[in-house]
Amino acid sequence: IGRSHLNLISRDGMGKITKSLCRCMSSKNDYIQESIVPSNHFQKSLPRLPIPKLEETCERYLTSQSVIQTEEDHAVTRKIVDEFLNGEGKELHEQLVQRDKQNKHTSYISEPWFDMYLKDRKPVPLTHNPFMTFTDDPNPQYMDQCVRATNMVVSSLRFLKAFRANVLEPDVYHLNPKVSDNMKFRKFVRRLPQAISFYGAYWYKAFPLDMSQYPNLFNSTRIPKHGKDVIYSDESAKHMLVFRNGHMYLFDAFDDNGNIVSPEVVMSHIRYILDDNRPPNEHALGVLTTLPRDKWATVRTQLCNAGDMNESAFFSSGVMNEGYMKLVDSALFALILDDAAPENPNEITRNFLHGDGTNRWFDKSFSLILTKDGRAAVNFEHSWGDGVAVLRYFNEVWKETTTKPFVGPTTVPANVDSSSIVQKLEFALDPKLKEYIAEAKSDYAARCASLDVDHLEYFTFTKELLKKQKVSPDAILQLVIQMAYYKQYGKTAATYESCSTAAFRRGRTETIRSATHATKKACEMFNQQNNQFTVGELRQALDECSSYHGKLTKEAAMGQGWDRHLFAMKYYAAAEGKVPNIYQDPAYTNINHIVLSTSTLTSPAVVIGGFGAVTNNGYGVGYAVENERIGFNVTNYPPDTNVHEFKDCLKESLDDINTVFEGKNPRN
Numbered sequence: 001i002g003r004s005h006l007n008l009i010s011r012d013g014m015g016k017i018t019k020s021l022c023r024c025m026s027s028k029n030d031y032i033q034e035s036i037v038p039s040n041h042f043q044k045s046l047p048r049l050p051i052p053k054l055e056e057t058c059e060r061y062l063t064s065q066s067v068i069q070t071e072e073d074h075a076v077t078r079k080i081v082d083e084f085l086n087g088e089g090k091e092l093h094e095q096l097v098q099r100d101k102q103n104k105h106t107s108y109i110s111e112p113w114f115d116m117y118l119k120d121r122k123p124v125p126l127t128h129n130p131f132m133t134f135t136d137d138p139n140p141q142y143m144d145q146c147v148r149a150t151n152m153v154v155s156s157l158r159f160l161k162a163f164r165a166n167v168l169e170p171d172v173y174h175l176n177p178k179v180s181d182n183m184k185f186r187k188f189v190r191r192l193p194q195a196i197s198f199y200g201a202y203w204y205k206a207f208p209l210d211m212s213q214y215p216n217l218f219n220s221t222r223i224p225k226h227g228k229d230v231i232y233s234d235e236s237a238k239h240m241l242v243f244r245n246g247h248m249y250l251f252d253a254f255d256d257n258g259n260i261v262s263p264e265v266v267m268s269h270i271r272y273i274l275d276d277n278r279p280p281n282e283h284a285l286g287v288l289t290t291l292p293r294d295k296w297a298t299v300r301t302q303l304c305n306a307g308d309m310n311e312s313a314f315f316s317s318g319v320m321n322e323g324y325m326k327l328v329d330s331a332l333f334a335l336i337l338d339d340a341a342p343e344n345p346n347e348i349t350r351n352f353l354h355g356d357g358t359n360r361w362f363d364k365s366f367s368l369i370l371t372k373d374g375r376a377a378v379n380f381e382h383s384w385g386d387g388v389a390v391l392r393y394f395n396e397v398w399k400e401t402t403t404k405p406f407v408g409p410t411t412v413p414a415n416v417d418s419s420s421i422v423q424k425l426e427f428a429l430d431p432k433l434k435e436y437i438a439e440a441k442s443d444y445a446a447r448c449a450s451l452d453v454d455h456l457e458y459f460t461f462t463k464e465l466l467k468k469q470k471v472s473p474d475a476i477l478q479l480v481i482q483m484a485y486y487k488q489y490g491k492t493a494a495t496y497e498s499c500s501t502a503a504f505r506r507g508r509t510e511t512i513r514s515a516t517h518a519t520k521k522a523c524e525m526f527n528q529q530n531n532q533f534t535v536g537e538l539r540q541a542l543d544e545c546s547s548y549h550g551k552l553t554k555e556a557a558m559g560q561g562w563d564r565h566l567f568a569m570k571y572y573a574a575a576e577g578k579v580p581n582i583y584q585d586p587a588y589t590n591i592n593h594i595v596l597s598t599s600t601l602t603s604p605a606v607v608i609g610g611f612g613a614v615t616n617n618g619y620g621v622g623y624a625v626e627n628e629r630i631g632f633n634v635t636n637y638p639p640d641t642n643v644h645e646f647k648d649c650l651k652e653s654l655d656d657i658n659t660v661f662e663g664k665n666p667r668n
């Protein structure tokens with residue numbers, strides 16, 4: 001369960017694509033779905049994220065270290081770990097266990113993990129915000145920017161309303177969908193009291209997932225503060241925040257009774273914004289969200305104070321900028337309408353991962369971005385939540401907009417005066433603020449230029465073959481990444497694969513340390529130039545990688561990795577001013593200097609996704625292994641690494657593995 005893949009929604013497939021246009025919208029019909037099992041049904045009985053045994057954490061840590069260390073260095077690290085295990089570690093572990101017992105509503109990792117994000121002073125784009133691009137609508141007529149934006153906004157709001165009404169299907173990972181992903185299961189579990197509902201599902205081998213992050217999906221933002229940012233939410237706000245050409249607009253998406261305004265009204269407002277042909281905003285504020293967080297905190301305070309002298313139709317009190325900023329913060333989410341139409345996957349990545357910052361608000365919990373040609377993506381801020389929640393929203397929106405859209409190419413927008421309803425935000429900017437904006441823009445342009453991207457789509461073999469060969473698709477893809485890096489640099493480096501721990505109450509993620517002795521051995525064997533190994537031996541090496549990676553994945557999904565445990569103990573030790581030797585060991589720094597940062601997801605709704613490399617000499621590798629293709633999307637910061645060469649190495653590694661599956665030696 002909780003595999004690193006975020007492929008958790010397997011309910012009824014995508015079904016036949018039928019479009020029923022212009023469904024009548026009434027409050028009764030405001031929900032994207034009406035689950036008979038309440039959304040929060042399992043929350044109370046979710047299991048607690050276990051704190052691993054200290055001995056096991058130490059042993060797992062040493063095993064990961066031994067893959068990337070020399071024997072001499074490893075001996076030093078082993079000694080330090082032994083001392084930790086029998087000394088300070090014992091105490092820290094015990095304190096962690098006691099604290100956890102007193103905080104049963106949460107998990108031991110929740111607070112340290114929020115702090116990890118919120119205390120990070122680096123800018124959010126490139127460092128933390130990932131993106132996912134929607135698969136195109138199969139009907140090209142629905143790819144019109146205004147039509148698709150309207151449908152996606154309406155479906156997003158219907159998702160929000162269903163969640164708030166407790167009728168969004170709870171997230172459940174069905175180990176055996178044939179057995180549990182059906183009405184019988186739902187009727188059974190809904191009758192169970194909340195205190196035991198999880199166990200009922202478990203009996204069916206269905207694993208309910210934590211949904212505590214969902215409330216922060218909408219009406220939320222991260223706000224920069226000195227030292228540590230905060231997450232702000234205001235569920236009462238009912239307006240959309242729209243960006244176009246660096247200008248910011250608002251309109252109410254709910255009426256006074258909390259009903260979603262009609263899709264034709266939404267369409268009229270979006271049409272009005274798209275038709276606003278004023279030139280791009282020279283002083284686009286959004287670029288400030290690309291600043292380092294302390295700097296942005298300073299600038300934001302100045303910005304909020306700067307409008308005091310101005311008059312505003314919105315705020316007769318005069319505190320205009322501050323009031324506007326509150327509206328930005330509380331908005332349902334950001335809808336971003338780009339004039340660009342990126343054509344290839346590299347351009348798409350650049351647009352949705354970073355853009356030029358002027359038509360963005362990276363602090364918003366998520367932004368829905370649509371380009372001129374109707375391509376759509378989500379870029380999300382990471383502190384409040386992880387891929388599972390975002391992907392669920394993403395899948396539901398894709399499914400509804402491609403099967404039951406509310407507006408189409410022939411829909412006539414409502415006959416409303418959008419010019420008097422849509423509010424354009426005109427912040428008061430003094431020369432200093434304009435200077436900050438200009439500076440932020442050029443700094444961001446330089447940072448984005450320092451990032452390189454490349455991608456690979458591979459069709460020679462796909463998931464099907466891997467399944468037939470009885471190897472884990474994810475394990476083989478991780479091996480491909482290891483082999484590519486080994487081909488390029490002749491060594492093995494610190495590797496991170498993200499794994500959800502949403503199977504636990506307020507779980508977040510655990511790290512799969514996918515550089516293993518098995519992958520290292522396979523890299524060496526495949527790299528032999530003189531046919532030293534038989535095909536059988538190479539094939540066996542693949543099996544070993546697959547089964548060892550499978551074990552690590554299961555452990556991580558069950559909260560049995562080493563990363564979060566050591567991290568949490570470090571966090572609480574630091575709070576007491578202590579830094580035990582284990583954390584001062586250069587080996588600890590080295591293994592946490594992630595060279596290969598990887599993440600995968602599988603969904604028919606996602607065509608491309610990615611994130612920035614997390615170190616200057618590393619790669620950020622988003623990948624997918626699907627029935628139709630294998631795909632990689634990689635970022636880096638040259639010149640320490642070369643992403644184009646790396647891509648070639650990925651391709652060669654895939655070919656090598658395919659050759660072995662064909663029963664031939666790739667070096668013959």
Ligand code: BUJ
Pocket residue numbers: 130131132345386387455456457497498499508509597598599600601606607608609610611614622623624630631632633
């Ligand atoms: O691990 C964590 O706590 C969170 C991680 C952090 N990090 C990204 C650094 C690993 N966050 C995530 O894993 C969320 C990532 C969401 C994006 C995933 C992209 C997957 C790409 C699939 C498509 C690739 C195919 C491209 C073909 C051209």
